[in-house]
Amino acid sequence: xxxxxxxxxxxxxxxxxxxxxxxxxxxxxxxxxxxxxxxxxxxxxxxxxxxxxxxxxxxxxxxxxxxxxxxxxxxxxxxxxxxxxxxxxxxxxxxxxxxxxxxxxxxxxxxxxxxxxxxxxxxxxxxxxxxxxxxxxxxxxxxxxxxxxxxxxxxxxxxxxxxxxxxxxxxxxxxxxxxxxxxxxxxxxxxxxxxxxxxxxxxxxxxxxxxxxxxxxxxxxxxxxxxxxxxxxxxxxxxxxxxxxxxxxxxxxxxxxxxxxxxxxxxxxxxxxxxxxxxxxxxxxxxxxxxxxxxxxxxxxxxxxxxxxxxxxxxxxxxxxxxxxxxxxx
Amino acid sequence: xxxxxxxxxxxxxxxxxxxxxxxxxxxxxxxxxxxxxxxxxxxxxxxxxxxxxxxxxxxxxxxxxxxxxxxxxxxxxxxxxxxxxxxxxxxxxxxxxxxxxxxxxxxxxxxxxxxxxxxxxxxxxxxxxxxxxxxxxxxxxxxxxxxxxxxxxxxxxxxxxxxxxxxxxxxxxxxxxxxxxxxxxxxxxxxxxxxxxxxxxxxxxxxxxxxxxxxxxxxxxxxxxxxxxxxxxxxxxxxxxxxxxxxxxxxxxxxxxxxxxxxxxxxxxxxxxxxxxxxxxxxxxxxxxxxxxxxxxxxxxxxxxxxxxxxxxxxxxxxxxxxxxxxxxx
DNA sequence: TTGTATGCGTTATCAC
DNA sequence: GTGATAACGCATACAA
Numbered sequence: 001x002x003x004x005x006x007x008x009x010x011x012x013x014x015x016x017x018x019x020x021x022x023x024x025x026x027x028x029x030x031x032x033x034x035x036x037x038x039x040x041x042x043x044x045x046x047x048x049x050x051x052x053x054x055x056x057x058x059x060x061x062x063x064x065x066x067x068x069x070x071x072x073x074x075x076x077x078x079x080x081x082x083x084x085x086x087x088x089x090x091x092x093x094x095x096x097x098x099x100x101x102x103x104x105x106x107x108x109x110x111x112x113x114x115x116x117x118x119x120x121x122x123x124x125x126x127x128x129x130x131x132x133x134x135x136x137x138x139x140x141x142x143x144x145x146x147x148x149x150x151x152x153x154x155x156x157x158x159x160x161x162x163x164x165x166x167x168x169x170x171x172x173x174x175x176x177x178x179x180x181x182x183x184x185x186x187x188x189x190x191x192x193x194x195x196x197x198x199x200x201x202x203x204x205x206x207x208x209x210x211x212x213x214x215x216x217x218x219x220x221x222x223x224x225x226x227x228x229x230x231x232x233x234x235x236x237x238x239x240x241x242x243x244x245x246x247x248x249x250x251x252x253x254x255x256x257x258x259x260x261x262x263x264x265x266x267x268x269x270x271x272x273x274x275x276x277x278x279x280x281x282x283x284x285x286x287x288x289x290x291x292x293x294x295x296x297x298x299x300x301x302x303x304x305x306x307x308x309x310x311x312x313x314x315x316x317x318x319x320x321x322x323x324x325x326x327x328x329x330x
Numbered sequence: 331x332x333x334x335x336x337x338x339x340x341x342x343x344x345x346x347x348x349x350x351x352x353x354x355x356x357x358x359x360x361x362x363x364x365x366x367x368x369x370x371x372x373x374x375x376x377x378x379x380x381x382x383x384x385x386x387x388x389x390x391x392x393x394x395x396x397x398x399x400x401x402x403x404x405x406x407x408x409x410x411x412x413x414x415x416x417x418x419x420x421x422x423x424x425x426x427x428x429x430x431x432x433x434x435x436x437x438x439x440x441x442x443x444x445x446x447x448x449x450x451x452x453x454x455x456x457x458x459x460x461x462x463x464x465x466x467x468x469x470x471x472x473x474x475x476x477x478x479x480x481x482x483x484x485x486x487x488x489x490x491x492x493x494x495x496x497x498x499x500x501x502x503x504x505x506x507x508x509x510x511x512x513x514x515x516x517x518x519x520x521x522x523x524x525x526x527x528x529x530x531x532x533x534x535x536x537x538x539x540x541x542x543x544x545x546x547x548x549x550x551x552x553x554x555x556x557x558x559x560x561x562x563x564x565x566x567x568x569x570x571x572x573x574x575x576x577x578x579x580x581x582x583x584x585x586x587x588x589x590x591x592x593x594x595x596x597x598x599x600x601x602x603x604x605x606x607x608x609x610x611x612x613x614x615x616x617x618x619x620x621x622x623x624x625x626x627x628x629x630x631x632x633x634x635x636x637x638x639x640x641x642x643x644x645x646x647x648x649x650x651x652x653x654x655x656x657x658x659x660x
Numbered sequence: 661t662t663g664t665a666t667g668c669g670t671t672a673t674c675a676c
Numbered sequence: 677g678t679g680a681t682a683a684c685g686c687a688t689a690c691a692a
Contacts (some may be wrong), residue, residue, distance in 0.1 A: 356678095
């Protein structure tokens with residue numbers, strides 16, 4: 001890997017001149033320019049970003065810290081982010097946290113060491129303490145998928161999504177309800193709110209299943225779905241929904257006849273299952289693009305003090321998994 | 331972000347001493363050590379990897395250049411690679427090429443500029459010219475998923491996979507065959523070889539569909555499947571297979587009755603479709619891990635001149651999409 | 661237009 | 677045990 005200094009000695013000019021030629025900002029005589037350019041091309045000169053970063057205090061690196069890249073939702077998000085970042089001449093350092101706060105923090109530390117210009121992340125936690133901690137983290141950052149309140153965020157309302165599913169279930173005539181997910185999920189809160197508004201007696205007709213334990217999930221599902229008929233199950237994401245669909249199949253329970261099922265994210269998974277899965281669509285590409293754009297702004301110091309929060313719209317995509325009569329299946 | 335020099339002036343020692351304390355290799359007096367350590371902790375000192383890279387000629391960055399992160403196969407591969415790299419103290423710069431050679435080369439150029447220590451990639455092309463070009467690219471690298479011959483590779487035999495599907499189709503009694511994929515795919519060659527071995531008249535009973543054009547694919551499928559009965563379709567990956575399944579559904583053709591369908595990769599997609607999809611499983615995690623390990627070796631100069639090629643085993647996972655009698659569905 | 665000199669934050673090689 | 681000092685590859689202010 002040839003350096004400017006080497007090109008300088010090869011062409012008999014100073015390193016400063018080489019720098020000027022290669023960056024093309026300052027003025028140089030056509031002859032020396034040509035000489036230098038030729039030499040650079042001949043030896044396939046590649047600027048050293050590391051050295052440039054050191055002097056320029058800018059790495060053109062942004063961290064992308066995601067909960068689970070193997071989840072198609074995040075994979076598609078990563079794709080959108082990579083594409084948009086590339087357009088803006090930034091490169092991406094990728095971290096997968098497996099929803100672990102510890103791994104998230106380790107990733108942030110590493111990014112700090114690399115002096116990344118910014119951070120895009122799907123937070124593992126958004127408790128007040130964590131938000132406070134992240135705000136101490138001195139780096140432009142944008143939360144994707146979750147509203148972190150005092151931190152710039154691009155997200156959809158999970159609460160609203162929960163309400164939408166609740167309304168849909170009620171409209172379809174379901175009378176018992178299950179939410180399968182984590183405990184601090186706004187989707188559950190919205191789901192409950194939606195059910196309550198309609199006067200559903202939650203104590204009797206609602207059941208929460210912690211989705212972290214597969215065995216427990218199976219037991220609970222078997223019990224609940226067999227016990228109460230006319231059940232609508234809301235899973236916190238499509239992957240979870242697909243898992244539940246498998247369990248129901250094992251239990252010889254039919255969707256939507258024995259239990260309706262709805263997911264979240266509207267990944268392509270939702271389209272390919274049988275019956276197709278009702279889900280809440282997030283505008284993934286738009287989220288990725290907006291998040292990168294806002295991050296670039298922050299990096300460039302635009303409205304640096306402001307905390308910009310974009311809440312994007314979700315759409316209920318109803319499919320066969322919640323619609324009993326075949327004629328309504330899209 | 332505090333620097334060593336700043337800590338030095340704060341504690342009244344030289345920057346060199348701060349470096350010694352923080353790296354803990356050379357000997358320093360306990361008192362100065364404590365002084366420096368306290369100061370570093372108080373100001374949350376974070377070593378500057380960029381500066382370290384510049385002097386050390388090592389970035390601990392490796393490029394991960396993938397064809398399509400939104401494909402669950404690559405997403406899972408990325409997950410495995412990230413995890414393994416993290417264990418080894420390396421971080422990952424991610425690029426998505428969308429199967430474009432141009433984008434691949436642009437990614438490689440950028441990685442060169444960042445002075446990445448190594449490269450892991452799923453090649454967009456493995457023609458002799460491209461292989462030759464990559465060999466000029468002066469950076470430790472390992473090809474994943476594809477055998478690049480003169481370049482270190484971790485892969486499965488696509489040829490063999492094609493043969494396996496052919497044998498499976500023949501065993502199941504199919505008599506007409508379609509391959510849907512790209513033109514330079516060893517899977518097709520293996521598929522043809524497998525069919526030929528059994529004496530299938532390829533001119534009459536084999537048809538190739540270019541999977542790049544969705545419309546053309548639909549037309550061809552409609553024509554071929556309706557024309558010839560007892561058809562076995564082999565798609566170059568699960569995503570493609572799922573697309574074909576959708577098309578067949580639109581055409582009111584039933585799987586496997588009107589046409590059998592097999593995919594490749596055995597991603598979780600294969601399990602969740604109805605009927606479940608017969609596919610060829612690649613050991614994704616092992617591939618990712620092995621690739622990282624070999625790359626680390628190359629970076630460390632172990633068998634640097636050697637070209638190590640790991641061919642891993644595939645497994646045929648037969649499911650309902652190719653098995654007509656229900657009792658055989660797993 | 662061009663060259664010299666300095667600094668970015670480290671590590672490492674010297675001396676003392 | 678500790679402090680100068682020189683690199684690493686580059687950008688840039690200052691001179692010439």
